[in-house]
Amino acid sequence: MASKTSTQTTRMSGRRVRIVTRVSSTGTKVTVTDAPPEEWELQAAQVRALRAMPEYGKEFLLAGDMNAERRGPKARFKAVATGMTAGEPDLRIYVTGGRLLLIENKVGKGRLTPEQVKRHEDLRRLGFTVEVLRAVSTTDAASQAVALVRVWLSTVTGEKLASAA
DSSP states (O other): OOOEEEEEEEEETTEEEEEEEEEETTEEEEEEEEOOOOHHHHHHHHHHHHHTSTTBTTTEEEEEOOTTSOOOHHHHHHHHHTTOOTTOOSEEEEETTTEEEEEEEEETTOOOOHHHHHHHHHHHHTTOEEEEEEESSHHHHHHHHHHHHHHHHHHHHHHHHHHHO
């Protein structure tokens, strides 16, 4: 008998967990582990951390998208009619000097959708910076976003110094 594996993600005692059931000729084995965070949780942690930076509001601002959210037909029609575009990055970072930098989040080894690949290519072709951050925890996502924005801000500061010289 070939073994069969099924995976389910659910909540137990308020925590998201992943239940893996393996059935084989030797019996059934069930394991329960913490589920990885959802992408929106990574983004929410990033937003909190970025807004806590002393530079926020002075050197950069941000805005987020929730394009992946499930919508009914009426809500979807309204979203598309008002400009929601498939594949749009999760966070927009508006940096002093008129620069727009974009962050896309993925959990672990999560793959970009075909719409995301196309949209990111189109944005890069127009000269925009799009970075894909891969994180396995909300803490990891927040620290990666803060580090990336600090690099972007130092680049802007370096450009200002060079043009003033």
